Amino acid sequence: MSCRSLKMPCRLLVAVMLIGISSLALGHRMDHEIATAEAQVLSLSHPFGQQPVFVPYQIFAPDSEVAFQNGRTDALGRISFLPDRPGRWRVVVTTEDGHGLEVRVRVDEALAVTEVEGPPRNRLVNILAGVGYLLGLAGLLILWRKRKKAHAHP
Amino acid sequence: MHIPDGLIAPQVYLGAYAVAAPAWAYAVRKVAREFDDALIPRLAVLTALAFVLTTVMVPLPGGTSGHLVGVGLLALAFGVWPAFLAYSLVLVLQSLLLGAGGITVLAINALAMGLTGAAVTVGVFRLLAKVHRPAAAVIGVWLGVVVAATLVALVLGIQPLMGSDTEGQPLFFPFGPAVTLPVVVGPHLIIALGEGILTWMVLSVVERRRVPA
Numbered sequence: 001m002s003c004r005s006l007k008m009p010c011r012l013l014v015a016v017m018l019i020g021i022s023s024l025a026l027g028h029r030m031d032h033e034i035a036t037a038e039a040q041v042l043s044l045s046h047p048f049g050q051q052p053v054f055v056p057y058q059i060f061a062p063d064s065e066v067a068f069q070n071g072r073t074d075a076l077g078r079i080s081f082l083p084d085r086p087g088r089w090r091v092v093v094t095t096e097d098g099h100g101l102e103v104r105v106r107v108d109e110a111l112a113v114t115e116v117e118g119p120p121r122n123r124l125v126n127i128l129a130g131v132g133y134l135l136g137l138a139g140l141l142i143l144w145r146k147r148k149k150a151h152a153h154p
Numbered sequence: 155m156h157i158p159d160g161l162i163a164p165q166v167y168l169g170a171y172a173v174a175a176p177a178w179a180y181a182v183r184k185v186a187r188e189f190d191d192a193l194i195p196r197l198a199v200l201t202a203l204a205f206v207l208t209t210v211m212v213p214l215p216g217g218t219s220g221h222l223v224g225v226g227l228l229a230l231a232f233g234v235w236p237a238f239l240a241y242s243l244v245l246v247l248q249s250l251l252l253g254a255g256g257i258t259v260l261a262i263n264a265l266a267m268g269l270t271g272a273a274v275t276v277g278v279f280r281l282l283a284k285v286h287r288p289a290a291a292v293i294g295v296w297l298g299v300v301v302a303a304t305l306v307a308l309v310l311g312i313q314p315l316m317g318s319d320t321e322g323q324p325l326f327f328p329f330g331p332a333v334t335l336p337v338v339v340g341p342h343l344i345i346a347l348g349e350g351i352l353t354w355m356v357l358s359v360v361e362r363r364r365v366p367a
Contacts (some may be wrong), residue, residue, distance in 0.1 A: 035279055046219055048160060056328065065319070066320065066321075067319075067323070071324070084273065090163075092160060094161065094327060094328065094329075096329050096333050096334065096337045097337040097338050098155070098156075098157050098158075098161065098306065098307075098310045098338060099158065100158045100160065100161055100326065100335065101158075102158075102159075102160055104336070105215070117253075118253075119252070119253025120251065120252060120253050123252065124211065126251040126252050127205075127206060127209050127251075127252070130202075130205050130247040130248070130251050130252070131202045131205060133247060134198055134201050134202040134205060134243070134244075134247070135198050135202060137196075137198070137243075138194055138195060138197065138198030138201075141194055142191065142194050142195070143193055146191075150183075
């Protein structure tokens with residue numbers, strides 16, 4: 001067999017090897033596609049109106065302990081996600097100083113949000129209620145101790 | 155400073171309950187035995203004031219906010235154990251009514267702020283009161299809040315060691331002490347000073363029957 005007769009098979013062999021190597025490179029490629037969809041947007045804010053920017057959060061799908069999505073709030077303090085199944089979703093936000101927020105979002109079969117549960121919003125009413133409970137408890141305690149003493153010393 | 159539910163590993167908060175439960179029991183017995191009934195209305199009013207103080211938000215750089223603690227006021231007025239009990243009640247109400255703190259972490263918050271904060275405040279006050287009573291109160295409250303904040307920061311900071319999921323992400327609070335200590339304690343160095351001054355101002359107009367127990 002002469003060198004000339006080996007040229008074409010060699011070229012074919014090199015060509016096949018190059019194609020094989022380039023197919024490995026396909027694994028590093030990332031395709032993309034863009035579509036318009038309606039997302040759920042959770043807007044966060046601090047007590048004085050400023051937004052928590054780039055604060056870490058996790059989103060858990062119904063009955064799942066592994067995060068469905070995690071990331072950081074955007075530059076306007078928002079979290080957006082597209083639930084892909086009905087049920088009770090959890091959005092957990094954690095700040096570095098140990099403050100946090102857990103919001104539970106109930107999604108129906110049509111993937112629409114039907115209920116949102118989070119911390120109470122009406123602070124003033126709840127503060128007044130707390131003061132009332134404390135004073136009321138003290139009043140009950142005073143009454144109880146008076147009756148106890150009255151029974152002990154009739 | 156309150157730690158909310160969901161950030162702390164069960165082994166930590168259950169351990170805290172194991173410590174807090176006998177402390178609460180001891181506090182109840184001690185208070186029932188020694189507390190003067192005539193002080194109950196005053197205790198109620200100052201506990202309500204402490205509750206309101208904890209809702210006062212102080213804006214901090216970066217957009218976040220801190221809040222006053224309020225336990226120093228109770229500790230200096232009534233002593234460590236009544237303050238511990240009263241502040242535990244404040245924490246319960248905050249959790250149920252305001253969504254601040256939590257029930258699973260109640261023991262941690264109570265031990266850090268209600269017991270340690272109160273004990274440090276009273277201890278420092280006793281040491282310095284003979285030198286200058288108002289300064290002793292301010293410094294006592296300041297140190298009580300700072301120590302409580304440090305404890306809270308440390309409890310948060312150890313959570314990354316408590317477990318991680320299949321992807322290596324911490325199951326609970328994700329930041330270590332290198333983050334939590336400056337972020338939690340730093341602002342309270344300032345907030346606690348204001349709280350110390352406010353506490354002394356309140357106490358100076360409230361009649362005190364006895365030195366803290």
